[in-house]
Amino acid sequence: MRNPLKHFVHLPLLAALLAPAAWAAELKLELAGGSRSWSTAQLLSHPQAQKIEIPADVAYKRDMTYRAVPLATLLDGVQPGDHLQAVALDGFAAELPAAPLLSTQGARAWLAVEDPAQPWPALATGKPSAGPFYLVWQNPEAAQIGPEQWPFQVSHIRLLSPVAQRFPALLPAADASAEVQAGFAVFQKNCLACHRLNGAGDSHFGPDLNIPHSPTEYFAGDFLRQYIRDPQSLRKWPQGRMPGFSEEVLSDTELGELIKYLTQMAARKNN
Known part of the structure; x- marks a missing residue:
């Protein structure tokens, strides 16, 4: 299980994450219809982006507020029986069945997007934040969503065959x-x-x-x-x-x- 408070990031990567240029982050989606990249600015201005409240956030261990996009709106062509993987900057690779990611009732998946004007707190002293992109859940207990299904510092989401x-x-x-x-x-x-x-x-x-x-x-x-x-x-x-x-x-x-x-x-x- 990944521990955000003891999460090691190489110094060059940490510097990049903390530098202003880091706000030009891009999320790469590799789905059946091809590849698509979304920038931080595009996601923050997405028509379905909104403010959400996440009680007992997994990464921060407290209640958090994010600007986020329903993940299902980004998963064009993905079917409930498909299998996805979210890959983080540090090599963490969360295996995710598509059905709960696409659901609009019960447990609901959101892609939280770090706003450069309101950066998220560091995960611990000397560590970066959970950004630039973080998969968070509302009502996770409804689909038995575990901590490993809350990947932070996400860089890629891709459609793959089952494990x-x-x-x-x-x-x-x-x-x-x-x-x-x-x-x-x-x-x-x-x-x-x-x-x-x-x-x-x-x-x-x-x-x-x-x-x-x-x-x-x-x-x-x-x-x-x-x-x-x-x-x-x-x-x-x-x-x-x-x-x-x-x-x-x-x-x-x-x-x-x-x-x-x-x-x-x-x-x-x-x-």
Whole structure:
């Protein structure tokens, strides 16, 4: 899971983000009809852009107000059964089923756009903001939207094949139990945005979770479960970027399914 408060950005990139020229940011969309870029100015003046309130914002951990565009209005030609990926400046790559992104009821996705006249606060001291573009949600609980589906510092949104088709090295055995199959779904939603497994995945943010070793191979007893819940309780490391997954984000059942998936994949290494 990505931690905005411990999010590392290379100094040249940080300087670029903080410089005036950064306000000429562009969001690139790669959809079925081709590529399209939207500038900050174009999005701020979009006819459907409006002020929205986001309670308990995931990146800022408090209530926030944004000028934002309904994401569905930018996704020309995308169908509910499609699969999208939002890529951030740091290599974070959120896998997103299209259906909730297109919904206009219940959970609703918005692209928040940072206004150069009213820049957003830094995520932490010495860090940039969540801009220039940030995917935020109203009523996220209506579609069980997790923290990994709130990518910030977004640079690209692209239409892709589903994860299982793009990365067969992630697939559990054909005869895997229902729990392992469910664990694969949990992995896609909560882990794949930061981590690869068997070298498969698009993220460049965190380490591979199977090569050279799965965490199920070096965490004894219940320590892996404890680590996922609260990494700093096992490894006190100020530079650590992974926060814990609370029970509200990842239930005990889902956590158990994830561990079963990782355990099986430890025997299915793709070296």
